[in-house]
Amino acid sequence: MIAGALVVPGALLQLPEYAGQTDPGAALRARSAAALRDLLEVASSPRRDALGDDGPDDGGLARVVVVAGAERAPRHTKGAAGVRIARVLLEEAAWRGAVTEITVEVDATPVEVEHAAARVRALPGRAVLLVPADGSATRTEKAPGFYDPRAEHFDEEVRRALAEGDIQALAALDAVVAEELWCTGRAAFQVLGRCFPDGVATAEVMWRDDPYGVEYLLARWTR
Amino acid sequence: MTAFRLGRHTYAADARLVMAIVNRTPDSFYDKGATWATDAARDRVRQVVDEGADIVDIGGIKAAPGADIDAAEEKRRVVDFVAWVRGAYPDLVISVDTWRAEVGRAVCEAGADLLNDAWGGADPQLPSVAAEFGAALVCTHTGGVTPRTRPFRIEYDDVVADIVESLVSQADRAVSEGVARDRILIDPAHDFGKNTWHSLEATRRLGELVATGWPVLVSLSNKDFVGESLDKPVGERLVGTLATTAVSSWLGAQVFRVHEVAETRQVLDMVSTIAGQRRPAATTRGLQ
Numbered sequence: 001m002i003a004g005a006l007v008v009p010g011a012l013l014q015l016p017e018y019a020g021q022t023d024p025g026a027a028l029r030a031r032s033a034a035a036l037r038d039l040l041e042v043a044s045s046p047r048r049d050a051l052g053d054d055g056p057d058d059g060g061l062a063r064v065v066v067v068a069g070a071e072r073a074p075r076h077t078k079g080a081a082g083v084r085i086a087r088v089l090l091e092e093a094a095w096r097g098a099v100t101e102i103t104v105e106v107d108a109t110p111v112e113v114e115h116a117a118a119r120v121r122a123l124p125g126r127a128v129l130l131v132p133a134d135g136s137a138t139r140t141e142k143a144p145g146f147y148d149p150r151a152e153h154f155d156e157e158v159r160r161a162l163a164e165g166d167i168q169a170l171a172a173l174d175a176v177v178a179e180e181l182w183c184t185g186r187a188a189f190q191v192l193g194r195c196f197p198d199g200v201a202t203a204e205v206m207w208r209d210d211p212y213g214v215e216y217l218l219a220r221w222t223r
Numbered sequence: 224m225t226a227f228r229l230g231r232h233t234y235a236a237d238a239r240l241v242m243a244i245v246n247r248t249p250d251s252f253y254d255k256g257a258t259w260a261t262d263a264a265r266d267r268v269r270q271v272v273d274e275g276a277d278i279v280d281i282g283g284i285k286a287a288p289g290a291d292i293d294a295a296e297e298k299r300r301v302v303d304f305v306a307w308v309r310g311a312y313p314d315l316v317i318s319v320d321t322w323r324a325e326v327g328r329a330v331c332e333a334g335a336d337l338l339n340d341a342w343g344g345a346d347p348q349l350p351s352v353a354a355e356f357g358a359a360l361v362c363t364h365t366g367g368v369t370p371r372t373r374p375f376r377i378e379y380d381d382v383v384a385d386i387v388e389s390l391v392s393q394a395d396r397a398v399s400e401g402v403a404r405d406r407i408l409i410d411p412a413h414d415f416g417k418n419t420w421h422s423l424e425a426t427r428r429l430g431e432l433v434a435t436g437w438p439v440l441v442s443l444s445n446k447d448f449v450g451e452s453l454d455k456p457v458g459e460r461l462v463g464t465l466a467t468t469a470v471s472s473w474l475g476a477q478v479f480r481v482h483e484v485a486e487t488r489q490v491l492d493m494v495s496t497i498a499g500q501r502r503p504a505a506t507t508r509g510l511q
Contacts, residue, residue, distance in 0.1 A: 184376070
């Protein structure tokens with residue numbers, strides 16, 4: 001069963017290999033790693049009620065499942081950015097358990113989203129989801145995708161859905177609009193939602209910012 | 224390094240040319256509309272010629288995202304201006320920075336010598352226009368991004384291999400469409416479809432582009448990869464630009480698209496002098 005989930009920024013600048021003399025991604029990475037460490041600790045604790053787990057004691061947290069967007073036709077073989085970011089975060093959070101990496105195309109169809117979610121739901125044991133995923137990248141004139149006035153509303157809907165555990169709202173995110181807003185997290189958000197078909201016990205957006213015109217979120221769900 | 228032709232000129236294999244940027248835009252990142260007015264643009268051409276520019280590169284659309292500029296508006300911005308430059312400076316090589324074949328045709332009719340396809344073949348008809356008019360063509364690597372978009376999380380297994388493959392393919396295609404083999408330049412297009420690490424690697428391994436046998440143009444001037452390397456904002460990147468110019472020149476680049484002409488001319492002359500391809504201006508030290 002899925003015990004909880006953490007949404008973290010998916011920016012490549014969090015990868016240490018991209019750091020220069022200074023490391024602009026360090027703060028993002030540290031914030032995400034701390035939140036991950038905290039969630040893993042709670043989820044691994046014998047006192048499961050902190051996560052609302054009413055299921056049988058099945059021996060603690062079995063795995064972390066990474067759910068990340070992937071390009072449909074990547075031009076390189078480095079692997080999906082979100083998967084690589086998740087590996088760094090899991091290392092920083094000192095996770096030594098099992099990890100399952102599941103990617104979903106950033107422009108996935110509803111069928112593809114459900115296929116990915118079904119793979120997650122079929123995994124045995126208690127699991128925590130780690131979801132590197134972002135909102136739009138069109139929030140300012142200097143944003144990667146330039147300014148699009150629709151970005152504010154779109155990102156607010158994503159933020160609200162994550163804050164309220166509103167899986168219907170995530171499912172309803174418009175794929176075309178998301179693509180036009182350079183949102184790389186839409187499909188991953190929808191997989192996340194479909195991994196909690198019975199809803200969530202707690203939902204919280206712990207932090208958000210858009211320092212480069214890209215909407216970053218740190219959000220936590222538990223059940 | 225390779226001999227090549229632009230307009231009525233033939234350049235030797237050791238030539239190092241300055242291509243001066245002349246923006247016919249109200250909003251380009253560096254000059255922010257300084258040559259938007261026709262008189263100011265004409266003054267800019269006079270100035271860069273005086274400072275030693277070999278080529279002027281006239282552009283009607285800023286590279287960054289912004290308001291849509293259709294082909295009609297782009298032509299309004301550049302075609303008459305090209306005609307004026309042609310009339311005022313018959314020997315000056317005129318380049319136009321455009322990805323549109325329709326605009327390319329209009330500026331060639333007005334006297335342009337070179338089409339700078341800065342968005343890497345976004346309009347596949349552009350080479351055939353260059354061929355039709357006997358014009359030269361710059362092929363650029365953008366990683367396949369849409370014109371006027373910024374790079375966003377683009378990665379390559381080997382950025383230089385991608386650049387070489389793309390540019391050689393574009394150049395071969397241009398030849399097959401009738402562009403003269405010695406009127407084709409290749410440009411790795413720093414910052415276009417690239418993060419700073421990519422642009423630095425393209426600079427470090429520029430020799431691999433030179434080894435293709437096509438003359439290499441570089442457009443480095445005041446770009447973000449310089450700014451991010453030195454932590455300098457636009458307006459404080461000249462020193463970094465000139466350092467990159469010297470290194471690129473030493474590695475074999477032959478055309479340098481720049482904002483600051485006089486400074487670039489000095490750097491290129493110094494590199495040519497060190498390379499033994501240009502004699503010092505005057506030598507009396509120790510020789511009195």
